[in-house]
Amino acid sequence: MTTVVLAAGGAAWEPSVLATLESARDVEVVRRCVDVAELVAVTSARSPQVAVVAAGLPGLDLDVVRRVASSGAAVLAVGDVTKAQSVGITWTVPPEQVLSAVRSSAATDAEPPREVGSVPTGRLLGVWGPAGAPGRSVVAQALAADAASHGARVVLVDADVQGGVQAQLLGLLDEASGLVAACRDANRGALELDRHVLPVDPGLGLLSGIARADMWSQVRLPALERVLEAVRGGSDVGVVDLGPGLDPGGAGRGPHVVTHHVLEAVDDLVVVGRADPTGIARLVRSLHDLREVPVPPPWVVLNRVRRSVGWDVADLARTVQETSGHAVAAALPDDPGTLDAAARTGRTALRVNRSSSFVRAVRGLTAHGGASRV
Ligand SMILES: Nc1ncnc2c1ncn2[C@@H]1O[C@H](COP(=O)(O)OP(=O)(O)O)[C@@H](O)[C@H]1O
Ligand SMILES: [Mg+2]
Structure with a gap:
């Protein structure tokens, strides 16, 4: 189960992304945050694996992104790639790719060490x-x-x-x-x-x-x-x-x-x-x-x-x-x-x-x- 917090700041894509994430059996949306303050508080308290944020979320800055990332969450932005990069988020996805990005972020963290002799599938x-x-x-x-x-x-x-x-x-x-x-x-x-x-x-x-x-x-x-x-x-x-x-x-x-x-x-x-x-x-x-x-x-x-x-x-x-x-x-x-x-x-x-x-x-x-x- 991949835990996710969402901070979309009321972006137009929020309802559809939320619905997609909530209907995925392998994803749990821990919280839908209304602003950056809640985003920081929730990530520090609940240590979700992934934070999905709107690139244009009011108050989103390098410091917020660093604090979210330091809780161990992978930070994915949705929206304007330049805005996201300017606050230190290096991966931006369109709304329809959020679910697959969430899954793949979690997969790297969770991947168990491969046993010697097992057949790898790259x-x-x-x-x-x-x-x-x-x-x-x-x-x-x-x-x-x-x-x-x-x-x-x-x-x-x-x-x-x-x-x-x-x-x-x-x-x-x-x-x-x-x-x-x-x-x-x-x-x-x-x-x-x-x-x-x-x-x-x-x-x-x-x-x-x-x-x-x-x-x-x-x-x-x-x-x-x-x-x-x-x-x-x-x-x-x-x-x-x-x-x-x-x-x-x-x-x-x-x-x-x-x-x-x-x-x-x-x-x-x-x-x-x-x-x-x-x-x-x-x-x-x-x-x-x-x-x-x-x-x-x-x-x-x-x-x-x-x-x-x-x-x-x-x-x-x-x-x-x-x-x-x-x-x-x-x-x-x-x-x-x-x-x-x-x-x-x-x-x-x-x-x-x-x-x-x-x-x-x-x-x-x-x-x-x-x-x-x-
Ligand atoms: N980000 C970059 N900065 C500077 N030079 C680059 C950059 N990306 C590609 N190049 C140069 O552009 C040329 C073409 O790159 P290449 O990867 O061979 O292109 P392609 O495979 O698309 O034909 C090479 O000389 C390469 O060094
Ligand atoms: Mg080439």
């Missing part, structure tokens, strides 16, 4: 986004590295069959593609995933991709399915770096078929968009195309947030919300210093500088709802 997290290099690969790698640094066994799968870059980014100039080799073995019914996963850091391995788009057809779908199952079975988290966009007019042919297939297989999905006007336009189009695919509710992440664009991240997030219907869950800063150094030295951003703004934002992204998903 989750697959897809990282996808439009063309135009919004940072799918960088974000996938950072999420994988973050999860591994928290003790998870992680396999980063480079499934961008239009131009995989993970091996290159990590300084592993591998002649053969781990993914193609694994698919070949799976096709023969003789898959030993470990043979194909390259060690990167403690807890983190890479199934390298294919750098040349014309090789995509070597990734056969039934074999790929087996490989993804093996990743799921052999790790706590499989993070899958995906190719750009979908191809709605493509008549089910070409490399997008692979992307489409993986999107259908993942348990969680992060959609990355670049935080500038063209990036947003592409993001919105992709989210539109995504409607045709059965995927979990996507967590939309804006990447490369920078002042010089001349648009506030809040404006960009609002545009995404209004034009796609998807709330922006998180924003990651532009941090070329860290990411260029990472690529130059073949290390993850976390290895290069764990206190950099990019790495900290990724950690924030995974800290509550995200961590359990990742």
Whole structure:
């Protein structure tokens, strides 16, 4: 049973979220708080596992959020991502995702230590986004590295069959593609995933991709399915770096078929968009195309947030919300210093500088709802 306090400050979404939480058998709403004073008092007295708050709750500030979090509660905001971030809440969800976020927050805390020898069942997290290099690969790698640094066994799968870059980014100039080799073995019914996963850091391995788009057809779908199952079975988290966009007019042919297939297989999905006007336009189009695919509710992440664009991240997030219907869950800063150094030295951003703004934002992204998903 997951205990939750709700402080919605009379937001329009409150009745529906309350009803959803109350009708969930595995959730107990300990209190519906009318204001921040009650929120602080109740969290300190009852130590709920999760606090769901309106981002615009009057009186909500860093101090309140810290006090709530110090009682052990994961803090989830609903509403304006910028407002939430400004008071130190790093995970914002739209109202319809509150229940799943509550469940996943609780799942990480409550997860018992895995017994040696038991069969692990990992989750697959897809990282996808439009063309135009919004940072799918960088974000996938950072999420994988973050999860591994928290003790998870992680396999980063480079499934961008239009131009995989993970091996290159990590300084592993591998002649053969781990993914193609694994698919070949799976096709023969003789898959030993470990043979194909390259060690990167403690807890983190890479199934390298294919750098040349014309090789995509070597990734056969039934074999790929087996490989993804093996990743799921052999790790706590499989993070899958995906190719750009979908191809709605493509008549089910070409490399997008692979992307489409993986999107259908993942348990969680992060959609990355670049935080500038063209990036947003592409993001919105992709989210539109995504409607045709059965995927979990996507967590939309804006990447490369920078002042010089001349648009506030809040404006960009609002545009995404209004034009796609998807709330922006998180924003990651532009941090070329860290990411260029990472690529130059073949290390993850976390290895290069764990206190950099990019790495900290990724950690924030995974800290509550995200961590359990990742
Ligand atoms: N937050 C960021 N700050 C600075 N540079 C970034 C950031 N995210 C991505 N980049 C850079 O943008 C380029 C494209 O990123 P990449 O992850 O390869 O994009 P994609 O996989 O979407 O094509 C890379 O050079 C990468 O280092
Ligand atoms: Mg990429």
